[in-house]
Amino acid sequence: MGEALLSITNLNKRFETAGGHVQALHNVDLQVQQGEFITVIGPSGCGKSTLLRIVAGLDSGYTGNVTLEGSEIGGPGIDKGFIFQEHRLFPWLTVEKNIASDLSLKDKEVRQKVDELIELVKLKGFEKSYPRELSGGMAQRVAIARALLRSPKILLLDEPFGALDAFTRAHMQSVLLDIWRTNKTTMIFVTHDIDEAVFLGNRVVILEPRPGKIRQIVPIDLPYPRKKTTSSFQELRLRVLNQFEKVDELELTDGAGI
Amino acid sequence: MSDSVEIIINQAKAVREAHDYSGTAPIWSKKKSKKAPIVWRPLLSDLGIGALIPVVTVAVWQLAGSAGWISGEFLPTPLSIARSFVELFSSGQLIHHLGVSIGRAGIGFLIGGILGLLFGVLTGLFRSAEYVLDPSVQVLRLVPHLAIAPLIILWFGFGEVSKVAIIMSGSFFPLYINTFAGIRGVDNKLFEVARVLGFSPSQKLLRLILPAALPSILLGLRLSLAVAWIGLVVAELIGSQSGVGFLINEAKQNSDTEIIFVGIIIFAVVGKLIDSLFKVIERKFLFWRESYQG
Numbered sequence: 042m043g044e045a046l047l048s049i050t051n052l053n054k055r056f057e058t059a060g061g062h063v064q065a066l067h068n069v070d071l072q073v074q075q076g077e078f079i080t081v082i083g084p085s086g087c088g089k090s091t092l093l094r095i096v097a098g099l100d101s102g103y104t105g106n107v108t109l110e111g112s113e114i115g116g117p118g119i120d121k122g123f124i125f126q127e128h129r130l131f132p133w134l135t136v137e138k139n140i141a142s143d144l145s146l147k148d149k150e151v152r153q154k155v156d157e158l159i160e161l162v163k164l165k166g167f168e169k170s171y172p173r174e175l176s177g178g179m180a181q182r183v184a185i186a187r188a189l190l191r192s193p194k195i196l197l198l199d200e201p202f203g204a205l206d207a208f209t210r211a212h213m214q215s216v217l218l219d220i221w222r223t224n225k226t227t228m229i230f231v232t233h234d235i236d237e238a239v240f241l242g243n244r245v246v247i248l249e250p251r252p253g254k255i256r257q258i259v260p261i262d263l264p265y266p267r268k269k270t271t272s273s274f275q276e277l278r279l280r281v282l283n284q285f286e287k288v289d290e291l292e293l294t295d296g297a298g299i
Numbered sequence: 300m301s302d303s304v305e306i307i308i309n310q311a312k313a314v315r316e317a318h319d320y321s322g323t324a325p326i327w328s329k330k331k332s333k334k335a336p337i338v339w340r341p342l343l344s345d346l347g348i349g350a351l352i353p354v355v356t357v358a359v360w361q362l363a364g365s366a367g368w369i370s371g372e373f374l375p376t377p378l379s380i381a382r383s384f385v386e387l388f389s390s391g392q393l394i395h396h397l398g399v400s401i402g403r404a405g406i407g408f409l410i411g412g413i414l415g416l417l418f419g420v421l422t423g424l425f426r427s428a429e430y431v432l433d434p435s436v437q438v439l440r441l442v443p444h445l446a447i448a449p450l451i452i453l454w455f456g457f458g459e460v461s462k463v464a465i466i467m468s469g470s471f472f473p474l475y476i477n478t479f480a481g482i483r484g485v486d487n488k489l490f491e492v493a494r495v496l497g498f499s500p501s502q503k504l505l506r507l508i509l510p511a512a513l514p515s516i517l518l519g520l521r522l523s524l525a526v527a528w529i530g531l532v533v534a535e536l537i538g539s540q541s542g543v544g545f546l547i548n549e550a551k552q553n554s555d556t557e558i559i560f561v562g563i564i565i566f567a568v569v570g571k572l573i574d575s576l577f578k579v580i581e582r583k584f585l586f587w588r589e590s591y592q593g
Contacts, residue, residue, distance in 0.1 A: 099491060117494040129492045133510045133587045143502050171587050191496070 044111070045072035046227055047096065047195060052105035054091055064252035065091045066103070071246065071255065073195070073229065078221055080242030081231045082281070088253025089231045093197050096229065097123045109194060122188030122196040122226075126203050128180035130172040130187075137168040140186045151190075158186040161220060178202075178209040182216065189224065198230045202237070214240060218265060235285070239278050240267055247284045257284050375557045380564075383557035392546075397565060400531055400542040403459070407466025408527035415471040415523065416516070419478025424508070429479075436475060444469040444526075445533050452537060462534035469530040473522035481515025482508055514585050521577040528570050 052069040055062045065088040073079055081089045094100040095107060098117040107114045109121065117123070130139045137146060137155055144151045159165055162182040172180055181201055188196060198217075202210045214237060221228055232238050238245045242261055249256040259281055267274055357377050363369050364376030371379065387393040418436065422429040448465050455461035485508055493507050509516075535544020543562050550558035 097495065099494065117491075117497070119495075119497045121495070123495040125488070125491070127488065129488050131489065131492075131507070131510070133513075142496055143498055143506055173587065187496075 046075045046077075046110060047071075047073040047229075048106070048108045048111075049073075049092075049096070050106045052092075052095065052103055052107060054088070054095060054100070054103040066095075067252035067254040069105070069253070069255055071258075073227060076225050076227055078228045078241060078243050079230065079246060080238035080244070081229060081246045081248060082233065082235060082238040083248030083253070083256075084250055084285075085233065086253075087248040087250035089248050090199055091253070092248075093123075093199050093229060093231050096195070097121050097197050099123070119191035120194045122191060122193030124181070124184055124188060124196070124198040124201045126200045128172070128177070128184045130180055130183055132172050135169050135171055136164060136175070136183050139172070139183055140190055142187060144190070154190055155186075158189055161189075161223065162186045163216065176209070177205050178213055181205070181213065185217070185220065189220070189226065193226065195227045195229065198228065200231055200233065203232070203234075210237070215266070217241065222265065235278060235281050236269060239274065239281055240269060245281055247281065259284070372554060372556055375560060380557050380560045383555075384561045384564075387546075387558065387561060393561075393565070396541055396543050396546050397569070400535065400544065401569070403462050403534070403542065404466055404527045404531040407463045407530065408470045408524055410463065411467035411470035411527065412474050412520065412523050414467075415474030415519070416478055418471075419475045419516075419519070420482065422475075423479045423482025423512070424504070433479075436472075440472045440476070444472075444530065448533060448537060457538040462531075462539065465534040466527045466530040470523040470527040473526055474516070474519040477515045477519025477522065478512065481512030481519070484515060485511040514581075514588060517577070517581050517584065521574065521581075524573055524577065525570065528566070528573070532566060 049069055049071040052066055053064070054066040055064045069092065071079075081092065083089050091100060095103055096109075096114065098114045098121060101116075114121075131142070134142075137159065140155050140158060141151055146152050146155065159168060162185055164179060164182055164186070167175065167179065172183070175183065185196075185201075202213050205213060217228075217230075218241065220226070228241075230238075230241055239261055245259045245261060247256045247259065248254065259277065261277055263271075263273060263277070360374070361377050364371065364374065364379075375383075384393070418432060422433050422436075444465070447468060451461045451464045451468070455464060489507055489511065490503075493503050498506065531542075532544050535542040536548055539545045539548075543565050547559050547562035550556070550562065
């Protein structure tokens with residue numbers, strides 16, 4: 042393995058609250074190679090969103106080292122694409138203008154890239170639509186295109202399909218895999234859906250809560266495209282699920298958080 | 300067979316319609332009447348019902364006047380008001396005075412509005428500006444702007460300056476308050492998007508804050524303009540040599556009740572026209588809104 046694209050070492054983060062403090066992340070170490078698809082999974086309160094937001098530069102005040110291509114994460118920027126759970130499009134802009142956002146569509150290069158991305162996220166014919174006219178899945182695809190236009194070194198997705206129905210979600214997963222294989226963009230995908238984590242990631246990072254730390258990293262050595270019905274898929278899914286049950290036991294014996 | 304297919308299709312349609320009331324059980328759409336929908340009927344009935352009260356009032360008014368039940372000096376008949384309107388119009392007086400009035404209201408509104416917008420943007424964007432400016436502005440806002448009219452006249456005399464100042468002082472506040480509220484109402488989640496997309500401060504203002512606050516700002520504009528129009532009447536009634544307010548005041552001194560009515564109607568009609576214009580502007584710029592449109 043060469044130099045990691047994203048390197049997280051000994052990351053600690055705590056939130057000060059009225060009744061003391063909460064250890065959101067505890068000694069987290071993670072190396073992400075160029076072109077990897079990492080899924081992060083864990084029960085709520087395990088700090089998976091916090092981890093993602095720190096990598097994005099949206100949250101600060103942590104200790105430890107987080108470096109992207111060797112340099113410290115300063116603040117948010119276009120080199121770290123971020124997809125939120127909600128699409129967060131600008132409601133007054135059309136699809137194509139949302140993708141361009143602060144860039145001008147009159148710029149030929151931007152225009153061409155926007156058109157390519159609209160093709161990639163399968164939104165041809167909706168360039169001039171407004172967000173309120175789109176379904177949840179379509180709007181989320183626009184958000185993905187908006188992030189990809191900036192050619193991010195890494196794409197961070199925070200439960201992006203959490204609000205979608207099962208069919209749309211399955212469709213979006215395959216769209217995202219298509220994008221990943223076409224663009225080779227490194228992805229970190231946070232989810233609370235075990236199927237989704239095993240289906241998408243080439244490594245599944247399992248977090249446990251209070252304090253949030255990595256319990257295990259499960260490599261998923263299945264070729265893409267994967268089928269959720271195969272026995273090898275189910276086997277890996279069970280392996281992840283088992284880890285989860287251990288996490289739950291831990292929580293119960295701890296008696297914390299209830 | 301084809302019947303059952305149709306039933307299924309209709310059910311699917313109904314379910315899809317009912318889906319809009321998300322969170323509730325499916326609502327089966329009411330059976331539409333078999334007659335073709337008549338487009339003009341609701342339109343006409345709206346107009347007809349809305350016009351009923353004014354038409355009857357004017358008719359009774361005219362009859363009462365013609366029959367001599369009410370003295371013409373106390374309440375001139377609609378016809379004599381119309382006659383006086385035509386006279387004023389054809390002599391060019393009406394246009395002249397109306398032009399002067401609109402000019403005054405326009406200048407006062409422009410200055411007051413721009414100041415309101417600037418201060419609103421400032422206090423909306425910067426907490427420190429809010430702490431420094433907003434308390435004073437709120438105190439001044441609660442003084443009815445017509446109450447300071449005598450003071451303005453004392454300072455600036457009966458000239459144009461005092462009239463513009465009165466109008467200005469009124470039109471400042473609605474725009475200020477609504478701009479401030481609009482900016483503070485911008486979804487914080489979109490600010491995070493702006494950070495992730497690396498917007499510069501000026502991009503943040505022009506591409507996020509102002510468009511997002513636009514509905515509120517336009518509402519402020521509309522309210523400011525209405526207040527400017529009211530301030531105009533007061534300014535012109537206090538003392539002036541021209542304008543629609545002057546026309547009314549002069550008519551009062553000459554007991555020309557018809558002209559008073561003409562003035563009042565002019566104020567009402569022009570005010571309404573300006574307001575309607577704003578509604579058109581709102582519709583043009585705010586079509587993207589997702590909120591309940593009535």
